[in-house]
Amino acid sequence: MIEIKNLSHSFGENQVLKNVSLHVGDGEIMAVMGSSGGGKTTLLRCISGLIRQTSGDIVVDGINVQTDAEEARKRMGMVFQSAALFDYLTVGQNILFGVRRHLHLSAKEEAVLLTDTLSRVNLTGNEDLLPAELSGGMKKRVGMARAIALNPKVLLYDEPTTGLDPITTYQIDELVASLRKTLGATSVLVSHDITSVQRTADRVAFLHQGEIVFVGEPEAFLKADHPAIREVVEKSQAKTLAKLK
Ligand SMILES: Nc1ncnc2c1ncn2[C@@H]1O[C@H](COP(=O)(O)OP(=O)(O)OP(=O)(O)O)[C@@H](O)[C@H]1O
Ligand SMILES: [Mg+2]
Numbered sequence: 216m217i218e219i220k221n222l223s224h225s226f227g228e229n230q231v232l233k234n235v236s237l238h239v240g241d242g243e244i245m246a247v248m249g250s251s252g253g254g255k256t257t258l259l260r261c262i263s264g265l266i267r268q269t270s271g272d273i274v275v276d277g278i279n280v281q282t283d284a285e286e287a288r289k290r291m292g293m294v295f296q297s298a299a300l301f302d303y304l305t306v307g308q309n310i311l312f313g314v315r316r317h318l319h320l321s322a323k324e325e326a327v328l329l330t331d332t333l334s335r336v337n338l339t340g341n342e343d344l345l346p347a348e349l350s351g352g353m354k355k356r357v358g359m360a361r362a363i364a365l366n367p368k369v370l371l372y373d374e375p376t377t378g379l380d381p382i383t384t385y386q387i388d389e390l391v392a393s394l395r396k397t398l399g400a401t402s403v404l405v406s407h408d409i410t411s412v413q414r415t416a417d418r419v420a421f422l423h424q425g426e427i428v429f430v431g432e433p434e435a436f437l438k439a440d441h442p443a444i445r446e447v448v449e450k451s452q453a454k455t456l457a458k459l460k
Pocket of ligand 2: 255256257296373
């Protein structure tokens with residue numbers, strides 16, 4: 216479903232992605248982990264066609280993202296790192312924003328789509344609230360609702376659980392898993408939460424200084440011997456132990 220070949224991207228002199236190749240199968244959840252500033256968000260932005268890579272190829276559902284960005288974007292939903300909601304629009308208007316760009320629905324059809332989308336992210340009845348009236352977890356779910364409203368084949372999540380408490384994190388993880396089931400969507404999940412990744416991902420890719428240094432199953436990731444991976448895994452285990460004490 217997603218085929219990335221020899222992808223490189225630079226911002227001026229700063230080479231952020233170096234020859235990245237990655238294959239994500241139909242319906243798979245691929246987690247992308249790595250240190251802060253390692254290029255995870257940039258990778259998602261390249262896949263989604265929001266930025267144009269310096270070199271290399273990205274093909275999504277058979278469509279070359281670079282040459283046919285508009286067509287490719289219709290198949291993808293992106294959940295941004297900061298929920299990126301419009302503060303002056305209600306939850307409902309935020310969710311329908313992208314829908315209105317791509318489809319011309321009647322008011323009745325829009326209402327049906329909105330009700331259905333809200334129920335899929337457990338936000339039924341919240342369409343008239345403004346972003347300022349939402350909790351952090353609710354904002355993330357509105358961001359997810361906006362991404363899934365058009366039934367995309369591919370979902371790109373940028374740190375959907377960062378800054379959330381463990382219970383809300385668990386609920387978002389469950390939602391990621393259930394969206395894969397109900398939409399059959401292929402997902403790329405950027406995360407630095409090892410527990411979330413173990414719970415939801417089929418495979419993990421680790422980006423270190425712009426290069427992919429590991430791709431494999433979550434179990435194997437925990438045992439991988441790359442020093443940067445050891446550091447992340449050990450830090451996370453120490454945190455878990457500290458919480459238990
Ligand atoms: N629009 C931009 N213009 C210039 N440089 C950028 C831009 N976006 C990102 N960068 C640079 O690219 C590098 C990678 O940033 P990116 O946001 O992809 O990292 P990340 O892995 O998502 O980090 P984090 O875990 O903190 O979210 C950083 O050095 C950053 O300064
Ligand atoms: Mg990021």
